[in-house]
């Protein structure tokens with residue numbers, strides 16, 4: 025696990041633009057090196073703003089997307105096309121405006137039924153899609169960058185303090201019930217899946233995240249602060265605006 029680095033920005037907009045700029049450079053480098061780039065997206069305000077900034081960068085520099093695969097770190101388990109789904113918001117902010125092959129966009133399943141077990145089946149389906157993409161080299165493909173928004177309670181993806189998904193150490197994807205952040209049912213990568221990413225980027229802006237950031241950079245337990253367990257295999261970067269870094 026890599027020691028976290030901190031990048032401070034003035035505000036959320038500069039955070040989104042700075043992270044998008046570095047991400048664009050990594051995507052272009054991968055294309056130059058002739059290899060795929062697997063990017064894990066996050067929901068939330070800062071995460072979606074970062075995707076919109078990435079779109080702007082991509083359009084400005086004519087970025088190619090034929091080598092890029094998009095995955096999700098979590099999903100609000102809602103019907104297809106629901107405006108609250110992370111996929112819907114990512115399509116509006118980025119995907120609709122870039123030339124990425126449709127089969128390289130890997131959304132988490134939507135909820136089109138009502139039974140409780142549907143979320144578990146959706147988690148299994150996504151685990152299977154990840155394993156297929158890994159081509160026998162492991163449970164998930166080699167994620168280049170995993171983007172994570174940060175909740176004021178120190179949750180990342182849909183791994184919330186005190187809920188069982190935080191401690192899952194085998195499955196790559198779990199169903200989440202009783203989420204304190206609506207909607208109550210979600211699908212999430214686990215910390216062990218997140219930790220396989222070469223780089224994990226935590227995106228946090230605003231004073232409401234300052235305590236969560238402090239905990240995330242401390243030796244707090246993952247049960248108290250799931251973000252404390254979000255570390256990349258090679259690099260971990262906390263992208264923070266001034267307000268979110270106020271307790272450091």
Ligand SMILES: O=C(O)[C@H](O)[C@@H](O)[C@H](O)[C@H](O)COP(=O)(O)O
Pocket residue numbers: 066067068069070071098099100110172173174175179180181182205
């Ligand atoms: O589904 C979600 O809501 C996100 O995946 C979640 O993990 C989000 O990133 C954080 O809650 C931060 O959200 P804000 O940036 O909007 O505070």
